[in-house]
């Protein structure tokens with residue numbers, strides 16, 4: 001695991017965008033899994049800019065969902081899909097056939113998990129997964145206590161996730177369950193990048209990176225990944241020894 005600390009979220013975003021563009025330059029049909037949430041917003045802006053300015057072709061890149069709020073349709077501005085549509089898919093004109101997202105309003109969510117697991121397998125596995133970290137240490141919706149061996153699954157969301165998640169919605173929205181890739185898929189990804197910015201992430205970053213690995217802080221499993229990058233701004237890194 002390599003930890004890099006940047007003076008500002010802006011420099012961090014530029015560097016992260018470069019890593020993703022490099023991946024696409026090396027492997028034009030890469031399978032990417034990109035998190036929603038506030039942290040990567042600027043990175044996505046730089047990916048779009050970088051791809052356009054340098055003529056990087058994203059037409060063969062495949063995208064798979066990291067997670068989604070159960071019962072929240074893709075058309076809802078608070079959904080993970082909507083966020084990625086706005087920030088990446090639409091600006092880069094990604095074809096719908098290259099986007100593989102959980103349908104979190106499907107009647108049979110177990111079948112939905114199986115469908116996404118199968119797509120990942122058929123596409124040869126995830127080349128690069130970019131994740132944020134929840135205030136409780138989650139990755140995707142792998143909440144504290146989760147088994148590290150799970151693939152896609154439906155999960156009862158931690159109370160912290162239910163509360164913090166309200167920030168993505170314009171009105172109070174019940175967020176009891178999530179559908180998410182599992183830690184097994186995180187650990188099997190060819191490269192993983194964990195981003196964190198801001199003072200509020202400093203305590204959980206310290207736990208994830210400096211405490212013994214355990215399911216209590218799922219993001220801590222990144223310590224055991226063989227090709228992992230943790231990219232932090234100086235505030236998020238503020239409590240590291």
Ligand code: F6R
Nearest residue numbers: 035036037038039132133134140
């Ligand atoms: C979102 C996701 C979540 C977020 C995490 C941090 O798709 O998977 O795990 O990455 O909750 O969210 P922000 O970036 O909003 O602090």
